[in-house]
Amino acid sequence: MNSKNNIKKYIIETVCVLHILLFVYASVSKLLDFENFKTQLGQSPILSLYAEYVSVLVIGIELLTAVLLCIPRFKFIGLWISAALMIMFTTYIYIILNFSPFIPCSCGGILEKLSWHEHLLFNLLFTGLASLAILLRSTSKQTIRYLLLLTIFTISSVTVLFLFTDDIMKKENPFIRRLPNASAAKTKELDVRNNSYYIAGIYNKKIYLGNRLAPLQVLEVDENLKTKKKHTIKLSRENFPFKALEVRVKENSFYVSDGTVPVIYKGLISDWKAAVIIEGKFYFSQIVFMNDKKIAFRAQQPSTGENMLGITDEKSSFINFEYQALQKQHDGIFDTDGTIQYSGALNKLVYTYYYRNQYLVMDTDLNVLSRANTIDTTKNAKLKVVKLEQSGDIKLAAPPYMVNRNTSVCNNLLFVNSMLRGRYEGDDVWKHASVIDVYDMNQKTYLLSFYVYDENNLRMKSFYASESSVYIISGHYLLKYQYGKNMKSKFK
Numbered sequence: 044m045n046s047k048n049n050i051k052k053y054i055i056e057t058v059c060v061l062h063i064l065l066f067v068y069a070s071v072s073k074l075l076d077f078e079n080f081k082t083q084l085g086q087s088p089i090l091s092l093y094a095e096y097v098s099v100l101v102i103g104i105e106l107l108t109a110v111l112l113c114i115p116r117f118k119f120i121g122l123w124i125s126a127a128l129m130i131m132f133t134t135y136i137y138i139i140l141n142f143s144p145f146i147p148c149s150c151g152g153i154l155e156k157l158s159w160h161e162h163l164l165f166n167l168l169f170t171g172l173a174s175l176a177i178l179l180r181s182t183s184k185q186t187i188r189y190l191l192l193l194t195i196f197t198i199s200s201v202t203v204l205f206l207f208t209d210d211i212m213k214k215e216n217p218f219i220r221r222l223p224n225a226s227a228a229k230t231k232e233l234d235v236r237n238n239s240y241y242i243a244g245i246y247n248k249k250i251y252l253g254n255r256l257a258p259l260q261v262l263e264v265d266e267n268l269k270t271k272k273k274h275t276i277k278l279s280r281e282n283f284p285f286k287a288l289e290v291r292v293k294e295n296s297f298y299v300s301d302g303t304v305p306v307i308y309k310g311l312i313s314d315w316k317a318a319v320i321i322e323g324k325f326y327f328s329q330i331v332f333m334n335d336k337k338i339a340f341r342a343q344q345p346s347t348g349e350n351m352l353g354i355t356d357e358k359s360s361f362i363n364f365e366y367q368a369l370q371k372q373h374d375g376i377f378d379t380d381g382t383i384q385y386s387g388a389l390n391k392l393v394y395t396y397y398y399r400n401q402y403l404v405m406d407t408d409l410n411v412l413s414r415a416n417t418i419d420t421t422k423n424a425k426l427k428v429v430k431l432e433q434s435g436d437i438k439l440a441a442p443p444y445m446v447n448r449n450t451s452v453c454n455n456l457l458f459v460n461s462m463l464r465g466r467y468e469g470d471d472v473w474k475h476a477s478v479i480d481v482y483d484m485n486q487k488t489y490l491l492s493f494y495v496y497d498e499n500n501l502r503m504k505s506f507y508a509s510e511s512s513v514y515i516i517s518g519h520y521l522l523k524y525q526y527g528k529n530m531k532s533k534f535k
Contacts, residue, residue, distance in 0.1 A: 085467020126173035225527030244292025258288035349375030365409035398424035
């Protein structure tokens with residue numbers, strides 16, 4: 044009998060020591076890198092809303108439990124708390140793996156060394172050990188009943204927390220980014236040795252770069268960023284006072300235009316010869332070329348200077364102007380400034396405001412189908428606009444508070460380079476990286492984000508999203524960020 048009791052005591056003591064080592068190691072690891080731990084909790088689909096409190100609470104409970112397990116008088120209480128913690132941690136990981144829209148980064152300590160599936164098994168092992176020690180200490184029916192109730196209560200608590208958090212994240216906007224693994228990562232880079240390049244378009248696995256300093260020069264690069272080829276555009280006429288020509292590649296065609304001059308050229312990338320297709324028809328500040336020969340653009344109303352949208356056809360003289368789509372908040376000029384994109388897969392136009400958290404989706408006749416918000420909380424443009432008495436010109440009296448800088452569209456997804464830092468995002472990351480937020484335009488929902496890190500201290504200037512990768516201009520570098528499984532699953 045004594046021998047049997049000694050074995051039980053030895054097993055209980057061993058389980059206690061193992062849990063002490065686990066909790067001390069885990070809590071100290073989190074304390075040593077507390078800001079990172081809190082940031083990672085902020086990315087959790089379950090704990091993001093409570094990261095500031097949970098980060099402190101978890102460390103405190105782990106240390107307290109370790110202390111209780113060291114004191115003979117409180118060892119049994121420590122085992123019960125250990126069991127509760129391990130059941131909670133196990134339930135958390137199970138929900139993350141099976142019901143979460145994404146899998147976040149790990150939370151420090153031992154988690155850093157194991158995959159999520161491996162840590163699930165690890166937690167199950169320690170949950171079983173704590174339960175075994177409790178049952179060895181007391182095998183009464185009441186103990187079994189309490190252990191069962193504890194399991195039900197802890198699993199239910201974590202499940203309710205997940206459902207509650209998910210509901211708030213969808214209905215409210217706490218500005219917490221989701222940065223799951225396997226979203227996008229840099230796989231290739233190319234030094235194009237010139238800071239003036241921009242991405243004119245992608246077609247047939249080739250990236251075409253325009254050059255602002257040499258506007259009739261186009262650099263063709265293969266999708267693996269290995270081979271380069273230069274082209275020179277030949278215009279049928281050059282007797283126009285151009286200021287800033289830009290090239291846009293659309294499938295096997297290309298367009299050359301300058302909004303300050305009402306002229307648009309079009310040609311084929313097979314010979315790079317361009318002829319005038321539109322002359323004297325309209326001026327514009329933004330333009331996008333669609334698959335069905337339609338052209339959408341943004342112009343200014345002659346009487347007020349306020350922004351408006353227009354639609355026309357390459358061969359038709361008819362122009363349809365839409366005055367109500369862009370909603371005025373202050374002046375109708377700066378506060379409605381933004382980017383216009385076209386999704387060929389959806390056959391829809393997307394306009395994203397620079398200075399407020401909104402984008403609108405329209406059909407190709409400029410009928411607004413939906414208005415949706417970006418993840419930040421800037422509902423009203425923060426601008427200081429003044430009107431000069433002498434000239435009557437409207438100017439910005441202070442630097443604008445930019446929200447969404449660059450955008451790109453691919454299929455149902457809207458990619459937005461946001462200028463604002465979300466909650467629980469560290470200073471170090473924002474000093475060395477830019478962020479791209481991804482939205483599903485069909486569902487009007489935010490999906491995820493990923494960072495684009497500076498290339499040799501050169502920040503991202505622009506980007507272009509394809510179905511397999513995002514191509515990025517950072518200074519004089521062209522970068523390829525290839526999608527992981529989390530991103531690939533979002534395309535529809």
